[in-house]
Amino acid sequence: MRTITFNELRKIKDSLPEGSIHRIAESLQVSDETVRNYFGGANYKFGQTVGIHIEKGPDGGVVELDDTTILDMALSMLNEKS
Structure with a gap:
């Protein structure tokens, strides 16, 4: 489990390279919408819930991530980009 602010999580998503x-x-065999939901999206018609818990507060609130696999992959992609 990991805790991060909502704004930090969105900044990571917004910094990812296209695609x-x-x-x-594709790597995790889930829909694109499921990954977007992990980063704060809410399209549960085409994506699944992903084990994030948001508590409202300063800096967009605090997000608790039950599983950091998607976050770890995103951070790895950002490191490749640098």
């Missing part, structure tokens, strides 16, 4: 959401989804 990263799809690459993560």
Whole structure:
């Protein structure tokens, strides 16, 4: 489990190179919408819930991530980009 602010999580998503959401989804065999939901999206018609818990507060609130696999993959992609 990991805790991060909502704004930090969104900044990571917004910094990802084009196509990263799809690459993560394909690698984990989930839909693109499921990955977007992990980063704060709410399209549960086409994506699944992903074990994030948001508590409202400063800096967008605090997000507890039950599983950091998607976050770890995103951070790895950002490191490759640098």
